[in-house]
Amino acid sequence: MNLTAVGRRYGRRRPWVLRGVGLELPAGALVRIEGGNGGGKSTLLRILAGIDLPTEGRVVGHPPRTAYVPERFPAALPLTAGAYLTHLGRVQGLPGARAARRAAEELERFGAAAYARTPMAELSKGTAQKVAVAQALLARPGLLVLDEAWTGLDGPARAELDRAVTERTAAGGTVVFVDHDPDRLAGLPDAHHRVEDGTLVPAGARTPARSVRIHAVGPPGAAPPPGAAARPAPAGGGGCSL
Numbered sequence: 001m002n003l004t005a006v007g008r009r010y011g012r013r014r015p016w017v018l019r020g021v022g023l024e025l026p027a028g029a030l031v032r033i034e035g036g037n038g039g040g041k042s043t044l045l046r047i048l049a050g051i052d053l054p055t056e057g058r059v060v061g062h063p064p065r066t067a068y069v070p071e072r073f074p075a076a077l078p079l080t081a082g083a084y085l086t087h088l089g090r091v092q093g094l095p096g097a098r099a100a101r102r103a104a105e106e107l108e109r110f111g112a113a114a115y116a117r118t119p120m121a122e123l124s125k126g127t128a129q130k131v132a133v134a135q136a137l138l139a140r141p142g143l144l145v146l147d148e149a150w151t152g153l154d155g156p157a158r159a160e161l162d163r164a165v166t167e168r169t170a171a172g173g174t175v176v177f178v179d180h181d182p183d184r185l186a187g188l189p190d191a192h193h194r195v196e197d198g199t200l201v202p203a204g205a206r207t208p209a210r211s212v213r214i215h216a217v218g219p220p221g222a223a224p225p226p227g228a229a230a231r232p233a234p235a236g237g238g239g240c241s242l
Contacts, residue, residue, distance in 0.1 A: 001024075001025040001048075001059070001060070001061040001062055001063065001143065001174065002022075002023070002024050002025070002058075002059070002060050002061055003021055003022055003023040003024075003047070003048075003054075003057065003058070003059050004022055004057055004058045004059075004060075005020055005021070005022065005056065005057040005058070006018060006020075006021040006022070006023075006047065006054040006056070006057035006058070006059065007019040007020060007021070007054060007055050007056040007057055008040075008043050008047060008052065008054050008055050009055050016055075016198050017040045017043045017198060018040045018043055018044060018047075018054075018195070018198050018199070019198045019199060020057075020198075020199050021044065021057070021199055021200045022200065023193070023200060025048075025143070025174050025176065026174070026190075027142075027172050027173070027174060028169050028170075028172045028173070028174065029169065029174050029175075029190045029191065030165065030166075030169045030174075030175050030177075030185065030188055030189045030190050030191075031174070031175070031176045031177070031189060031190065031191045031192075031193065032176075032177060032178075032179075032184075032185070032189040032191070032192045032193070032203070033045070033176060033177070033178050033193050033194070033195065033200075034178065034192070034193070034194050034195070034203060035194050035195035035196060036196075039195045039196065039198075040195045040198055041147070041178050041195050042070075042071075042147055042178075044195060044200070045068070045145050045147045045176065045178060046068075047059065048143070048145050048176055049066055049067075049068035049143070049145040050062060050066055051068060062143070063141070063142030063143040063173075063174070064142065065092065065093075065139050065140070065141040065142050065143070066141055066142065066143040066144075066145065067135070067136035067137065067138075067139070067141035067143070067144050067145070068136065068145045068146075068147070069132050069133055069136045069144075069145070069146050069147065069149035070132070070147050070148075070149075071147050071148035071149070071151050073128050073129055073131070073132035075120045075121065075123055075125075075128035075131070075132075076120065076121045077120040077121065078119075078120075078121075079119070079120055080116065080117050080118060080119055080120065081107065081112065081115050081116055081117075081118055081120060081123065081127075081131050082100075082103055082104065082107065082116035082117060084120055084131065084135070085099075085102075085103035085106065085107070085131065085134055085135055085138060086099045086100045086103045087099075088135045088138060089102055089103055089138045089139065092138060092139035093139060094138065094139060099138070102138050102139075103116075103134070103138065104116065106133075106134035106135075106137055106138060107130070107131070107134055109134070109160055109164075110130040110133060110134055110153075110157045110160055110161075111130065111154070111156055111157055111160075112127055112130040112131065112134070115127050115131075125152050126152045126153060126154060126157075128152075129149070129151065129152040129153055130153065130157055132149070133149055133153070133157070133161055133164075136149075137164055137168075140168075140171070140173070141168070141173060142172075142173050142174065143173065143174050143175075143176070144165070144168050144173060144174070144175045144176075145175075145176050145177075146161075146165075146175065146176070146177040146178070146179075147177075147178050148178055148179060148180065149161065149177070149179075150179055150181070150184065151180075162184075162185060165177070165185060166185075166188070
């Protein structure tokens, strides 16, 4: 999967959230994305997941099965947890019986089997997040996109999601994730990028700092303003560059 010169803004007169983003996602890769709050990470992840479309640029090679886990999962749905997962399994191409079996397995895996018959609207935030993670793993996606997916999970469920991520990449799936914990999956990512000033840079790199050069003109030999270091003025003029 490749992104070429991708940009996104929400309205013709609105500022660009992303601009000129290029990214290659080979099969089996684990990719971490970081950046400041409101900097465009979630927008990038939604574009990768196919939930949002770029305003400009191209996205090619999208895997046929893509799963996405947002930080805030809309749990107020008129279904029980088990029925919801079974329905999504069928939507993703699993036969009915297999979808129901896979739903039960994933709930068990993340410690939520006791809530299979609980209406989604009655689930706690943590349990709803377990259901969100379970639905993403049902059909063994070729691309798994995780936007702060560990948030709200208890310790065992977080560890299980770590294992699920390594299983997906070992099976040839691609995983892209954002997480506030800098130690999340430490040492495992194949690539590490940062969203900065609306574009994507290698983590650790920084865009050049913007600077302003002021040319102050005054009488020959005049002292520069207090605290400013003076350099010789360009030939032909009296003054100094600050």
